[in-house]
Amino acid sequence: MAAEIIDGRALARAVRREVKARVSELAGRGVVPGLAVVLAGDDPASQIYVRSKAKMAARVGIAARTVRLPAEVSAGDLLAVVERLNADEAVHGILVQLPLPAGISPEDAGRILRAIDPAKDVDGLHPASLGALVAGEPGFVACTPSGCMRMLAAHGVPIEGKRAVVIGRSTIVGKPMALLLLAAHATVTVCHSRTADLKARVREADIVVAAVGRPQMVRGDWIKPGAAVIDVGINRTPEGTLVGDVHFAEVAAVAGHLTPVPGGVGPMTIASLLHNVSLAAAGRPGGAR
Numbered sequence: 416m417a418a419e420i421i422d423g424r425a426l427a428r429a430v431r432r433e434v435k436a437r438v439s440e441l442a443g444r445g446v447v448p449g450l451a452v453v454l455a456g457d458d459p460a461s462q463i464y465v466r467s468k469a470k471m472a473a474r475v476g477i478a479a480r481t482v483r484l485p486a487e488v489s490a491g492d493l494l495a496v497v498e499r500l501n502a503d504e505a506v507h508g509i510l511v512q513l514p515l516p517a518g519i520s521p522e523d524a525g526r527i528l529r530a531i532d533p534a535k536d537v538d539g540l541h542p543a544s545l546g547a548l549v550a551g552e553p554g555f556v557a558c559t560p561s562g563c564m565r566m567l568a569a570h571g572v573p574i575e576g577k578r579a580v581v582i583g584r585s586t587i588v589g590k591p592m593a594l595l596l597l598a599a600h601a602t603v604t605v606c607h608s609r610t611a612d613l614k615a616r617v618r619e620a621d622i623v624v625a626a627v628g629r630p631q632m633v634r635g636d637w638i639k640p641g642a643a644v645i646d647v648g649i650n651r652t653p654e655g656t657l658v659g660d661v662h663f664a665e666v667a668a669v670a671g672h673l674t675p676v677p678g679g680v681g682p683m684t685i686a687s688l689l690h691n692v693s694l695a696a697a698g699r700p701g702g703a704r
């Protein structure tokens with residue numbers, strides 16, 4: 416079997432068209448959606464992500480600004496920046512790019528994310544947004560998992576009653592992904608670094624989401640024939656190319672659907688962010704689900 420490849424770039428273009436239409440509608444009411452990205456330090460991957468977010472925002476008519484801060488910035492200064500953006504009426508969405516510099520403790524990082532006004536939490540990482548997801552209430556959904564759900568939906572992958580395995584339990588990807596699949600009535604197993612016999616768990620799944628950060632860890636013989644496989648991982652090889660957490664060639668020969676890296680989940684993550692910003696500007700957090 417040769418898997419149907421889920422083209423994240425094409426789907427992201429379609430999402431951007433929807434967002435652009437909403438942005439035009441808002442313009443008629445005199446509203447220009449505004450996104451503020453806070454970038455502290457000089458992590459090279461973060462620089463690239465922030466640049467692409469700003470570029471894509473501009474394409475759909477979202478006014479994006481990046482607040483650049485030095486790696487030595489204090490937690491207090493970061494909190495002050497977030498407070499200022501909370502109070503700024505031109506800013507509808509606030510995103511603090513992670514990871515924060517090494518000098519910011521995990522506790523302070525938590526305080527900084529919690530300081531974001533939940534109505535502007537377009538990254539969906541505030542405890543209020545995560546809590547709303549658990550409770551099935553309206554709220555912003557983290558961008559990567561919501562992009563993954565759109566990819567499954569766009570290709571008509573059935574979820575209700577199916578077995579889903581999410582590999583990875585981070586707050587940014589794994590946990591919200593599992594909750595979204597659960598809300599769509601899948602039977603969900605969350606696997607992680609201490610899961611016993613990971614291959615056997617994955618082999619049971621109709622839907623596999625790999626969000627680990629280990630190059631090509633998921634092999635062809637882990638996959639149930641016909642399963643839908645979403646590869647969230649972004650890993651740089653020593654040769655400088657990007658690969659996912661899934662061994663693409665092997666899995667493509669077995670799976671029913673597969674997302675590529677690059678050109679899969681990455682573009683959809685940014686498209687979901689733009690979607691969330693347009694909803695925030697329209698005063699509708701939670702239309703995302």
Ligand code: NAD
Pocket residue numbers: 559582583584585586587588589606607608609610613626627628629647648649650680681682684
């Ligand atoms: P993370 O490091 O926070 O979490 C990784 C998870 O993988 C952990 O829960 C851990 O328990 C699990 N894990 C580690 N080793 C494992 C093993 N051997 N077997 C099973 N599970 C194991 O990472 P994250 O932020 O969730 O990101 C995961 C990957 O997704 C990374 O490659 C990251 O770059 C990528 N990512 C991509 C996008 C995108 O837009 N495409 C967005 C976010 C993250």
